[in-house]
Amino acid sequence: MIKRDMYMDNADAEAAEQANTPLPNDELQDRRLAWWREARFGMFIHWGLYSLLGGVWKGRTVPGAYGEHIMLRGQIPVKEYERLAESFNPVRFDAEAWVRAAKDAGMKYIVITAKHHDGFALYDSAASDFNIVKRSPFGRDPMKELAEACRKEGIKLCFYYSHSMDWHHPDSQGNTHDYPNNIGAWDSLESWVNDEDKFARYERYLEEKALPQVRELLTGYGDVAIVWFDCGHKVTDEQGQRFVDTVRSLQPDCLVNRRVRRDGFGDYGNSGDNQLHIRINRKDWESIHTMNDSWGYKKTDHNWKSVTSILHNMIDVFSLNGNYLLNVGPTPEGEFDEPSKNILREIGQWLKINGESVYGTTGSPLGKPQWGRCTTKDGLLYLHVFEWPASGRLVVPGLRNDVLSAYLLADPQRGSLVHRRLNDQDVLIEVPANPLDPNVTVVVVEYEGAIDANPVKRLLELDYVNRFGAFDGDIQGSELRYDTGKRDRDVVTNWVSPADFIHWTFRAETPGACRLTVVYGAAEGEAGGTYRVELCGERLQGSVQPTGGWYDFRSAELGTVRIPGSGTYTLTVKPDTITGAALMNLKEVRLTFLNEQEG
Known part of the structure; x- marks a missing residue:
């Protein structure tokens, strides 16, 4: 069942969509994407009339995580919402301060909500007078000021435009x-596309407001690097293509994201909102995240993410060849709040030292090592170590190239680290007892020749638990599917068929006994059954026990399994019986090497 908020932010809609449309791949697209592939990191800005309310309407906190959805979720009448503009006077707005904050944070482009779902334009629009210049006491066009500041600082300006929904327009969707x-x-x-009246009125909205406003943005503010569309699953292929064609006709070098419609459209892909885990089906893609929970300013949202978690998430995206767009929700006065500024400042400090390992890099040739993530460019591997090895032995798995040198990126002297080959696929680097940076320390490996790497996971015997996450496994069957990949939704779900299973391929180099643990969620009275884990010719049996809810997780230790020695193996989880509505939501399987006394 699709949850409403998730449908609004594309997460479930995109997860359920398996488009077969060929993805564009041409020289012109490569030219358009060149700067974007180099940039890697950008700022998203959600700002509008909803910022004035901060998630509260008439003294009541409106349900829903997203402050920018308050008009819909609070069912605020159009006439009352319009009157908010009379109080929207962001006198502390300073375009240069915004752009400098982005630049100091290491961001290379800014995507600003020129018009969100509420229909209020943050620029002087001739297509609709429901805009900041004509309706508010502020009376200025902040997009013009932002465009000028971006040109001055060398930051790419991009416009978010909600093309599919407009809660202010009488013929659009949502209200x-x-x-x-x-x-x-x-x-x-599907529910309205064949409804003659709804379709005709929706077309009127597109032709009267949406398409004209996109043209205004592309003709009144100089070069626009991206038009960032949203909720494309709510328009038809023909309607989505009309927006792509409009952009191409006015600024051929301007990028369009896939949310203009679906995969097969636009220049690059998008994750769902705040999606921590993703199955990549497109070379170029972008992950979008908030610093707390809401996108627009919400005065009651104090659930700020740590700098460490943001950096780890960001680097995970880079290692998968993605870009990272981090959101700020400015206050109604037009400022970034202090928590946002502090987070941006700390990320900028990290990138000032380690930016070489981010900008212009491509994804990891080594897969996802247990200690962290990897990026690469120009004969260098950048090992982003999230969890420092207690033994001082950092194994670089799957690297077949000869290593010329290794050093810490943050070390001004770049002193050489001792390294040696363990076998034909793995290299060992001896690292200091403590990391240089408690968030992420980067080890640089210079290798010889064209990269020759094996991305298959290698079991590590020391320092780490070997985790097999659900999103890294391969599903077989007709019903089992990946969840949204959001926080605690990194599971395979809908396990209703006994014929469906999930498996992972991995590599081992040494024999030994491993403790095997399964992590799952199981709702009381809904989940149930038995399952088996098959590995190295052995079968370990498990029985599903209630955990409280589908997303309340428990760890079940099933026993030990013996890895016979060097080789490539398959780990498989299969149902034996399903006695509930579904077996369970499987989050991960863990293998931990035991020492000789334990084994």
């Missing part, structure tokens, strides 16, 4: 409390 015959905010495309 059924003012316009009962409208397409509903959570209505599927």
Whole structure:
């Protein structure tokens, strides 16, 4: 079942969508993407009338994580929402301060909400007078000021534009409390596309407001690097292509993201909102994240993420050849709040030292090592070590090239680290007892020749638990599927068929006994059954026990299994019986080498 907020942010809609449309791949697209592939890191800015409310309407905190959805979730009538503009006077807005903050944080482009779902434009629009210049006492066009500041500082300016939904327009989607015959905010495309009246009125919105406003943004503010569309699953292929064609006709070098419609459209892909785990199906893609929970400013949202968690998430994206867009929700006065500024400052300090390992790099040729992540460029591997090895022995798995040198990127002297080959696929680097940076320390490996690497996971005998995450496994069967990949949704779910299973391939270099643990969630009265884990010719049996809920997890130790020695193996989880509505939500399987006394 699709949850409403998730459908709004594309997460489940995109997870359920398996498009077969060929992805564009041409020289012109490569030219458009060149700067974007080099940039890697950008700033998202959600700002509008909703910022004035901060998630609170008439003294009541409106349900829902996203402050920018307050008009919909609070069912605020259009006439009352319009009057908010009379109080929207962001006198502390300083475009140069915003751009400098982004630049100091190491960001290379800014995506700003020129118009969000509420229909309020943050620029002087001729297509609709529901905009900041004509309706607010501020009276200025902040997009013009932002465009000038971006040109001055060498930052790429990009516009977010909500093309599929406009809760202010009487013929668009979403607002059924003012316009009962409208397409509903959570209505599927299939539910209205053959409704002659709804389709005709929606076309009127597209032609009267959405397409004209996109043209305004592309003709009034100089070079635009990206038009960032949203909720493309709510428009038809033909409608989505019309927006792509409009952008191409006015600024051929301007990028378009896949949310203009779906995969097969636009220049690059997008994850779901705050999606921590993703199955990559596109070479170029972008992950979008907030510093707390909301995108727009929300005065009650104090759930700030740590700098460490943001850096780890960001580097995980880079290691998968993605870009990272980190959001700020400015206050109604037009400032970045202190928690946001502090996070940006610390990320900028890390990138000032370690930016070489980010900008212009491509994804990891080594897969996902247990100690962290990897990026590469120009004959160098950048090993981003999240968890420092207690033994001082950092294994670089799957690297077949000869290593010329190894050093710590943050070491001003770049002193050489002792390294040696363990076998034809693995290299050992001796690292200091403590990391140089408690968040992420980068080890640089210079190798000889064209990269020759094996991305298959290698079991590590020391320092680490070997984790096999659900999103890294391969599903076989008709019903089992990956969840959204958001926080605690990094599971395989809908395990209703006994024929469905998941498996992982891995490599081992030494024999030994491993403790095997399964991590899963199981709702009381809904989940149930038995399963087996097959590995190295052995079978370990498990029985699903209630954990409280589908996303409340427990660790079940099933016993030990013996790795016979060097080789490539398959780890498989299969049902034996399913006695509930579904077996379980499987999060991960763990293998931990035991010492001789334990084994």
